[in-house]
Amino acid sequence: MAAVTFYSKDGNKMCEMKYQSIPHDKVDLTGGFWAGRQELNAHTTLWAVRERFAETGRFDAFRFDWREGMPNKPYLYWVGDVEKWMEAAAYVLKREKDPRLEEIIDRLAERIERQQGESGYYHVTFSALAPAERWTNRNAHELYAAGHLMEAGVAYYEATGKDRLLRCACRFADEIERVFVKDGEAAFVTPGHEEIELALVKLYRCTGEKRYLELSRFFIDQRGNNQKDRPVQEWWNSRYEQAHAPVREQDTAEGHAVRAVYLYSGMADLAFEYGDSALKEACRRLFRSIAQRRMYVTGGIGSCARDEGFTIDYDLPNLTAYSETCAGIGLMLFASRMLQLEADSLYADVAERVLYNAFLSSTSLDGTAFFYENPLELDPRLVHREVFAKEPTRMPSTRRMKVFSTSCCPPNITRFVASVSGMLYTIRQDAEVLYVHHFMDSRAQVEVGGQRMTVVQSTAYPQEGTVTLSVENPLVKRMAVRIPGWCQEWMVEYGGQTLSLTPEKGYVYFDCPREGEPVTIRFSMKPQLMEAHPAVRDAGGRVALQRGPLVYCLEGVDNGENLRDIQLDLSSPITEEFDPQLGAFVLGASGWRKDPEGYQGLYRPAGLPRIRQDLRFIPYYAFANREECEMIVWVNI
């Protein structure tokens, strides 16, 4: 897949400039923060997930031999869980040979091929246990699982050249086209959980089969636009699955957050492929609905656990933040696709906010345990709030877990880390400008008109703010580098000079450096106090500490109990100290807290002298890696 071969050149509304991502397998992470994460991901996380999935019967489910009375009855979501794991393994295989991984996937692919039979339909629960229920339940995730089979098939083919899994995916796609478009046999028209839309675009790009692109457009066009689809959950109206209006008319991000951002990603793909400006405009509005009104400072989205979804503007409670890991991943997928439609740093700023905070927080520092939810405040005492309830009101988990009953997040994390370098670059359609969206120590191969240019980033980002960009065999005229939204002071140096540059939509543009003459970008990493829009209730009178892209938090293990009582002294200097254990800077500040000795009861006149307190902030992503304790992001001032 060459980098600047634009996919659809059928002449449809191709007037707007577009941008091509440089795929992750062309961008090697060579050191620093992300190479370490990828290493941990490939050799620890991927295998930890594999083991938990094996233990829980998720791999055995592909044998189709479960019978009543046996343990580990195959569950609806398991097929998607394993398919996402296969996709992750394929990305790892792109970088390093591992016959164990190939053997696992080859065996699964053989099983899938054999069990698919004539029709091409495949699902570990429906095929084996309930064939009569196929395509009857819009919320049964059959099309969602089909999408993950397509993504896995494409990834494994691109990694190994083996096409058995890809052919299974194509057969299934063909069957879906027959059932949904040609014969209209299913009890519904569009999936209850989006995913297949973006997957079909991948399948099209890999195979060149335009039918798959059109099938994706069918699902996008039909959503909220037909009489046959019913709300997927009895308790919710169709906003839950983003079917409350035709997608091109939607203005606000609604409903289940993962479904939403997967849908919007597919919409952005189709806007790209078809040059569909109405879809693009809808994507722009929906992205802004999230980024400007419905997103935590950590980049997390979905502020309501009950439906795992969006609520209303500025409603961002900390303690009960859902902020599902998969929703954060989906938001990054959406943002990266938007950067193929327009060069606006809003998208990469949001992706970076998620990446270093709500996404990184999902995984333990040892790479083996995961958060499904990523709240902005924890108080372990509250877990016991309903002391007498047999089924207490759900509170976010205070500890990461090895596996979940619905274990969508862990394999999603591992496939995302394995392919994270695909976020770094886009190149303008006319090959004039190469965009640098993110900063990771890396070496990229960019193909332009059959020739190859190499772009090298040397950086200790996000710990340090210096990025050196070197180009071998320059083939573009200009480069554009994102000046992160959080960054107040920066400079770009070239040939011993500081360039005088003004950002346009968040990017500084300069002539592509000559070979052997690197450009150096310096971002000030001075810690900053951030505040929220006045309508964000739970950030009122409070600030969050940020250094570079990292949002910080206070943990009880460092700062004692009753963190919500702490007031930060705005006049105290913020100190930085590198913590080798965390591999990150910890920040020191000073504040006050009430003296508990002064309170025999609950309430008293204000004015008691407060106790000085040294505060120790750690990166949000590192919380809950020591003993169970309180945590807060937003601190009183």
Next chain:
Amino acid sequence: MAAVTFYSKDGNKMCEMKYQSIPHDKVDLTGGFWAGRQELNAHTTLWAVRERFAETGRFDAFRFDWREGMPNKPYLYWVGDVEKWMEAAAYVLKREKDPRLEEIIDRLAERIERQQGESGYYHVTFSALAPAERWTNRNAHELYAAGHLMEAGVAYYEATGKDRLLRCACRFADEIERVFVKDGEAAFVTPGHEEIELALVKLYRCTGEKRYLELSRFFIDQRGNNQKDRPVQEWWNSRYEQAHAPVREQDTAEGHAVRAVYLYSGMADLAFEYGDSALKEACRRLFRSIAQRRMYVTGGIGSCARDEGFTIDYDLPNLTAYSETCAGIGLMLFASRMLQLEADSLYADVAERVLYNAFLSSTSLDGTAFFYENPLELDPRLVHREVFAKEPTRMPSTRRMKVFSTSCCPPNITRFVASVSGMLYTIRQDAEVLYVHHFMDSRAQVEVGGQRMTVVQSTAYPQEGTVTLSVENPLVKRMAVRIPGWCQEWMVEYGGQTLSLTPEKGYVYFDCPREGEPVTIRFSMKPQLMEAHPAVRDAGGRVALQRGPLVYCLEGVDNGENLRDIQLDLSSPITEEFDPQLGAFVLGASGWRKDPEGYQGLYRPAGLPRIRQDLRFIPYYAFANREECEMIVWVNI
């Protein structure tokens, strides 16, 4: 019922000093705040509740003629709702003749007597509709309703001398004694919802029948102390109904808050009657568990809507505070009973906190609409938070309502206001000291040894802090006046002199003033900023404004939107202005808020200049009497 005739003189552990309440019908409210409230209560609220209850079929239910297909099927709780209303009407009748009220009650009493039949059992749903289900369901509120019949019967007898309702109550009590003590026929031993315990003590005090007192002790002793009782709600363990341990061993206030404080009130009554020091000690611990760790600054209790109950220490969320009106009433009942066991201002301080805040807030200023829940923050936008849910997560109501399906609170409010003056005084068992717990413009008749002393309070409390106490025919040696916990500066003047007094357990003691020589007490009503124990999460970095016993709040209608963003300027003077519409002082202060113009998106570096904002605080009890808007009690500093 003479005031200083002590009830049980059987010699059991009578060593400890006790205190006798001066009953409400001996204390006339002669003017000021509470006379106005009682007037509104007698002539508006009582009748508004009557009309809503009549419209909804609650009175018709006593006809026993409902048949399937008719509207207004009699509901479990209705009998208690109406019995509480009868008790309220009886208290009104103690002050003023009203043949309409007597006719309503007389007719109900006739019906009850006729329908009771031989057994004495009475319940509008079970008697008429499901006789076979009697005494099978511990949570069916049969004993609760029986308790309210007893309270109504006693009240109506004491008001009018008519004993038909009282005799119905006695017959029912006799039947309950047979079923529960003699024959053990019921499927349970103790009620799922306490109330009968304190009611039986009233019935004993009125009739002199010691069997009723012993039946009350049976229920108290058996609670948490037998194998037959099962948890009343499938989802909760027996803490919900305070049956997790024998009552004398309980240390913390647990479970459903109304049930809890009704139980504790009954326990305090029995501690008084039997001189039971283990019960008294349990009451002391349980009261402190509430007052020092589980009570809102408004005096509201029950911080969890799901079970209407207590949770854990210091867990007092504002937005989802349940703070049920009936729980506040029950806490005042408990506090007043504790003042019969020991002279400690903790009890009256708590009762006053509830009275002027979480209790008063329950009723609209026009006396016709009611809050079931009394939250400490409202944001009407959050009602629409789950925009797509058919059954959104319950949020407290933003408006008072005329009637509820379970309408325990409105008649509880009206009976409490009608008898509020019973909180004012206790007299020590040896008639040495008269205690003044609360301050209301009033005239009290206190009988001591067959003679009568008159105590007159002249005061505009809670608006003004001056209380003049005059005594006619003094019969006690000393008086004791509570110095409220909120009060930082006060003085007591007598005969042109300021007395030099030091409070003991919150009371100042001085010689009983001579006739014609009043004592004047002056409490400084200077507004104060209050703060909470550092473990109260939702009060961290925030203060509440209080003037005298009144807690204040900000409302959106006065202060614009996004109240959680407002920061109070601690150095700004707090101004006071009497608002004739509210009949109370409103307070002015100055603060800041963020300029929304500065926030295109959600987050930005802190430090933008803030806008100065004049703040207008109104008494908490008056919130939600104008347009629907935000409200907060705890304000950022």
